[in-house]
Amino acid sequence: MSKHLEMYKRKLKTAEEIVKLIKSGDICASPSAAGEPQALVDALTERVLKEGLTGIQHHLLLPCRAWRYLQPDLAGKMTFVSWFTSGAARAAIKEGRADFIPNYYYEVPRYWDDMLEPNVAYAMVSPMDKHGYMSFGVAASEPRAQFRSAKLRFVECNPNMPRTHGSGDNIIHISEVDAVCESNKPLPQLPEAQVTAKDEAIGNFIVERIKDGACVQLGIGGMPNVVGKKLEARKNLGLHTEMFTESMVGLIESGAVDNSRKAINRGKTVASFALGSQKMYDFLDDNPGVEFCSIGYTNDPRVVSQNDNVVSINACVEVDLIGQVCSESVGPRNISGTGGQLDFVRGANWSKGGQAFIATLSTTPEDARSCIVPMLAQGAHITTPKGDVDHIVTEYGIAKLKGKTASQRAKALIAIAHPKFREELTAAAKKMNLMV
Secondary structure, three states, X not given: OOHHHHHHHHHEOOHHHHHOOOOOOOEEEOOOHHHOOHHHHHHHHHHHHHHOXXXXXXXXXXXXXXXXXXXXXXXXXXXXXXXXXXXXXXXXXXXXXXXXOOOOHHHHHHHHHHXXXXXXXXXXXXXXXXXXXXXXXXXOOOHHHHHHHOOEEEEEEOOOOOOOEEOHHHEEEHHHOOEEEEOOOOOOOOOOOOOOHHHHHHHHHHHOOOOOOOEEEOOOOHHHHHHHHHHHHOOOEEEEOOEEOHHHHHHHHXXXXXXXXXXXXXXXXXEOEEOOOHHHHHHHOOOOOEEEOOHHHHOOHHHHOOOOOEEEEXXXXXXXXXXXXXXXXXXXXXXXOOOOHHHHHHHHHHOOOOEEEEEOOOEOHXXXXXXXXXXXXXXXXXXXXXXXXXXXXXXXXXXXOXXXXXXXXHHHHHHOOOHHHHHHHHHHHHHOOOOO
């Protein structure tokens, strides 16, 4: 028996045994999305309920299922702290039972290294190899920083977690952890977004601006799926992205993405985490063509901008006539987060030949309200400041804002607003002295 396997067996425990080491008031840190250790979190929740523990914080980018800890009876006992609010957590945050941390995503590892002191770091990992290493798989965004700072380090080995390639940020050695448990729980999957006619229109406007050899960042949703599919007709594309998405499998398999023109990580697709179908997880497993790295690398605008012709594509909730973008709240109510939007907008802006697109439907459902507004809603969280915004896109066209005057911006945005609201927006712009 190898020394690594001996060490593994000494540290192997049940999830229930491991969480007995967690106490009231502890700060617990988990990696993004599919990296959340399901058996450990379930066991911890049960212990909190049975033994009356209080004040435990569970930090995570976003939960991928309706976890027990999000329910009202866990308030004050096990508090979820979101780093990017998602559907499963919105009710808890709205009702004041959960909390969130405003952040620029590329800085998150530095938060854990320099500002926060987790008592516990735990993660879902792939099974250990013969050298004693386990992979953080499709959740490499922040775990290395969390594990560097934590007093106790636990991993949950799961054969369903893909073993991914990349930098040292996506692996951990058995000698670095205090305890191991095993599980066979399926990874959360993300249903493919439905594509609407408006998604198609927006996607077409963006694709027309993307040339062969561009280095692309895509998000999730119907519109990015349109862009991803249509880009299969391009050549020599690169991928340097925060999240690896379903459409990227097709881009790579079609040959459109070969990463041959990248200045850094040439020949490799670079991402930080992934969430999608089992087909996508199978594609990523032991795939040396895709590298998973810390979010402190993938999202750092100074790193992103080293590639030429970077194209960043993101979405927003609303944009005002001066070009301020809100992508994370409805008024003061948090519904998502800054995430990597500003990271990649700035990376694209600083890239030679780069372009940053922020897309929105022109209206809310049933054309009830314009998403291009005179002023953002009171209390809205500004995600991308006006000075960073490059292009705004709706189903009516693209407004190029960078380098434009305030008056030119207002006119360009009104031109891509829903026709029903253009007269109203023009009157508001005149009242604000924006129609010079």
